Amino acid sequence: MVSKNTLCLWYEGTALDAAKFYAATFPDSAVTAVHQAPSDYPSGKEGDVLTVEFTVMGIPCIGLNGGPIFKHSEAFSFQVATEDQAETDRLWNAIIDNGGAPSACGWCKDKWGLSWQITPRVLTEAFTNADRTVAKRAFEAMMHMTKIDIALIEAAVKGPTDPNDRR
Known part of the structure; x- marks a missing residue:
């Protein structure tokens, strides 16, 4: 379940790679869930990793594979x-x-x-x-x-x- 206050970090298809790196590098960090897109969306297809729930040093985060629009x-x-x-x-x-x-x-x-x-x-x-x-x-x-x-x-x-x- 997503925390009441969660940081959402925008990625260009690499949210899972980033979350795995953070989990391996920083203490009290983990990948807690991976969610696939239920249908096609502007930056991906049905079944692609859409969001990744993870913690970085105890801080709840969601990595969103939103595409190249925001940096x-x-x-x-x-x-x-x-x-x-x-x-x-x-x-x-x-x-x-x-x-x-x-x-x-x-x-x-x-x-x-x-x-x-x-x-x-x-x-x-x-x-x-x-x-x-x-x-x-x-x-x-x-x-x-x-x-x-x-x-x-x-x-x-x-x-x-x-x-x-x-x-």
Whole structure:
């Protein structure tokens, strides 16, 4: 049964492939149902996979094979809070190595065009720090990154070691 509030993600015939990848890559994720079209429709034929029910890290989703009309954009993304560099690297690399593309500041796109923010908790804690100097240093360090490097964020939080360096 579909959850009361479910994300519907539009695909061009690849919803099942995407859902299987997410289920294999992210914890607490699974493909829960596959539904075939009961008749022909503008982007497919009777019997084609029309929708796929799945979860991504516990979030209920439906993949709709709606055709080429609509594309994903950065206006929607999954933000994944990671615990350490190993988890950050694993998830980032899984997306990139499966036909995805890197972007800036921890963002990447999967091969279906869906955006992901692979964001270590340490980064979020740093740029939301009550000490605005610490937050600024962490934020500025992030602005120069593609995949987030936790060691560089932690170094930025600690601040410059040279007392004359006020970056």
